[in-house]
Amino acid sequence: MPKKKSNRALLKKIKITAKKKLLRRYTKQNHFNSKQTGDLKRKKRRDVEITGTERKNILKAIN
Structure with a gap:
């Protein structure tokens, strides 16, 4: 089976x-x-951390 x-x-x-x-x-x-x-416009300039199940699924898709 291929990778x-x-x-x-x-x-x-x-x-x-x-x-x-x-x-x-x-x-x-x-x-x-x-x-x-x-306040909101300044908040949107930053990056947001991905956590929880979403993080787990992304790590699976990347590897």
Whole structure:
């Protein structure tokens, strides 16, 4: 049986830190941002950590 291919598109969308944390970009930050508070706009500039079951599934898809 052939080896399972890793999901290359997924690797481009997330960042893996040295301590194996998975980080992704905050969503909904392209347009329609003028109505949002400054607090929320600043929050969206940061990366969000992926945790739980979602993290486990992503690690499976990568390897």
